[in-house]
Amino acid sequence: MSSVITGALAYGSSAITIFALYPYRDLVKSVNVRHPPRARDLGGYCAARYKGMLGNPSQPLLLAAPHAALYFGYVLAAGGAAGGILGGLLFGYTKTFVRTVAYRMNGGGVRYKKLEQREYSGLLDCVASSAKHYGALSFFPGALAASMVAVLWYGIPLAVLQQSYSRSFGDDLWSAFRIHALMTFLTSPVRNTLRSSMHPSERAGGVHAFRDYAAAEMSVFREAGGVLRSMAREGGLRFFLNDVLRTTFKSSVPFAVTYALFKAMGGSIGLPTGGHYRGGHASRHFSRRI
DSSP states (O other): OOHHHHHHHHHHHHHHHHHHTHHHHHHHHHOOTTSOOOHHHHHHHHHHHHHHHHHSTHHHHHHTHHHHHHHHHHHHTTSHHHHHHHHHHHHHHHHHHHHHHHHHHTTOOHHHHHHHOOOOSSHHHHHHHHHHHHOGGGGOTTHHHHHHHHIIIIIHHHHHHHTSOOOOHHHHHHHHHHHHHHHHHHTHHHHHHHHTTSOOOOOTTOOOSHHHHHHHHHHHHHHHHHHHHHHHHHTTHHHHTTTHHHHIIIIIHHHHHHHHHHHHTTOOSOOOSSSOTTTOHHHHHHHHHO
């Protein structure tokens, strides 16, 4: 299967997942296990979330782009380690682009709005106007660090799933969930260290030169180094594993549903590199080890 078709199927499956689970992510973010929401409140909550989504249909369509980039890059590089790296890089840069566009359209770019009181009529106007005034590189703050995380958090699971034997939708769902959940736990120290260094921010003059962009990206890692040393002394293990369970349900469930839908739609990220796919001997042994 070509990388373009793979990316298109991944985009479709991700868009369906986003629509189906639209209230789910926000609910997981805000739910308190000590005070769970009442059943009658959930209906109103979901209705309000869907009403907001339908009022801005470009939002879910934009949010589906990172997974399309992930699968496209993975297949383009022929899977395995190379596919995981390229897919993770594309995922990280695409997600950063989506996050920046959403941040600006929602009025988060306080410095920009103060400078020119800029308001955008739509998605394309935001992209075109921002690129013109603030530079194309301004869409990717912290993308290098985000891509490093994505290679570990999303690239490795795809490489593992390529070696698994697909039997049914439920089997694909469970396989994808458990490997992504495992990587959610293993990457938690890296993600928590980088998170505070990757908060959305805008430079008043924009980013027009690659030298300035590279310097800003390196500053993310320098700041992360300071966070690592400080939190290792003050926060300890609790900081590095903070919110890992909530993140597992927030991120691993959508990843698993997207992958299972992708497979159900006839998508493929490549045959297992060892053993016979039809017989599935090597694949089943590999899956058992995971």
